Amino acid sequence: MxxxxxxxxxxxxxxxxxxxxxxxxxxxxxxxxxxxxxxxxxxxxxISKPYKLASRQIAHGGESTLEIAGRRIGGGVFATIAGPCTVESREQTLSTARIMQDVGVQFFRGGAYKPRTSPYSFQGLGRDGLKILAEAKAETGLPIVTELMDVRDVEAVAEVADIIQVGARNMQNYPLLTEIGRSGVAALVKRGLSATLEELLMAAEYILKEGNPNVLLCERGIRTYETATRFTLDIAAIPVLKEQTHLPVVVDPSHAAGRRDLVLPLSMAAAAAGADGIIVETHPEPEKAVCDGPQQIRASEFGDYLRQVEAAAALAGRVPAPVAV
Structure with a gap:
């Protein structure tokens, strides 16, 4: 060759x-x-598809099971990624992480850097936020999922993150995707606001081609004419992606709904449709959240929420991800 x-x-x-x-x-x-x-x-x-390494053909026609920081996802294993939209303070982040550990969440999410529509909105705590996430990881043992927005921050984020999140607005930031691939850190790639599924798979290909096999795809809702929800969750994307790729598929019901009361039904629908996991936002006091408070589940209620979602996942043959010892 x-x-x-x-x-x-x-x-x-x-x-x-x-x-x-x-x-x-x-x-x-x-x-x-x-x-x-x-x-x-x-x-x-x-392989006729333009995405070669993401194609289901290259994995013997099956699904990949990824093991990241002792947690498994994919291949029939359902994982939950949960935490606040953004790291606001040490106490807010650590208290949420403790609850997530207690209820059986597999990965802890939190934004140190925040992409905002308005340049005047809170942009995240940056390096200070990463330090808080590192402390949460050290105390609870939960692997960290956090967003990377700028290639200049790759090294700092890679030191803390077990999974680097690629936001919807950066899905086609190809230099950023390439650097994430070279970092060797697992990546969660969110579907762009108006991206096709093939475009999502091609974005994943940029990371895979650098020799980084640990890539998760995320359906987080797309922009349509409907205004009743923040975005329109494309449930059909789950089975379609399952036909086309071996990569695990997770769903973000929080950003799709934009409303706390819709997060549970969208989560259950995603789980029943065969998703490999969910990434969902939660906060001790959502009414006081710096950003996205209306869509964040109250942390004290997260255990009840998660048990219902896991029951829906079981209908699709998915089992909660065990923690490797």
Whole structure:
């Protein structure tokens, strides 16, 4: 493959090893066809999709199970990512993290950097927010999910985050995606406000091609003509993505709904439709939240909420993610 100018990508399964040839043209494909005669080569399978590494074909037609910081997600395992929209203070963040640990959440989310529509709105605590998230991780053991917005902050965020979140507005920030791929830290890529599912998969491809296999896809609602909710949650995206990719698919019901009372039914719908997890916002006192208070579940009520969502996930054959010891 290397002699033909291709970059090999090895995917080892229990019974079959796939070696993907990345970055080749038609002439190189014809040259690689000679490999079929080599010992140990069963067949040559062309992948017609523009996204090669994200394609379901490269994972033997199955689903990937990712293990991140001792937590599993995908392949029938349902994981919950929960925490406040933004890190506001040490007490607010740590108290929420303790509750999330107690109720069985697998990952703790919190924004140190916040993309806001208005440049005058709260933009996050930045490096100070990362320090608070690191303290929450040290105390509770919960892996951290936090957003990265700027390539200049890759190193600082990578030191704290177990999963780097790519926001909807940065889904097609290709230099940022490339740097996240090179960081080696797992990534959660949110679907853009008006992005197609193929565009979402191509965004994931930017990270995968850098040798980083731990990528989660996130449906968070798309912009339509409807104004009753903040965005329109595309439930159909879950089974469609399951047909096209081996990557785990999670759903963000908080940003889709924009209303606390709709988060539970949207979460249950996503779980029953076969999602591999949810990323949801919660706050000790939502009415006092600096941003997105109306869509955040009260932390003291999160346990009851989560049990109902897990029951819906069980209907789709998903089980809560165990914690590896």
């Amino acid at each position: 290397e002699d033909a100018g291709a970059r090999p990508h090895v995917s080892v399964g229990e019974e079959v090893t796939l070696i993907g040839a990345i970055g080749i043209d038609q002439a190189q494909i014809e040259q690689l066809e000679e490999l079929v005669a080599e010992p140990g080569v069963e067949k040559l399978v062309p």
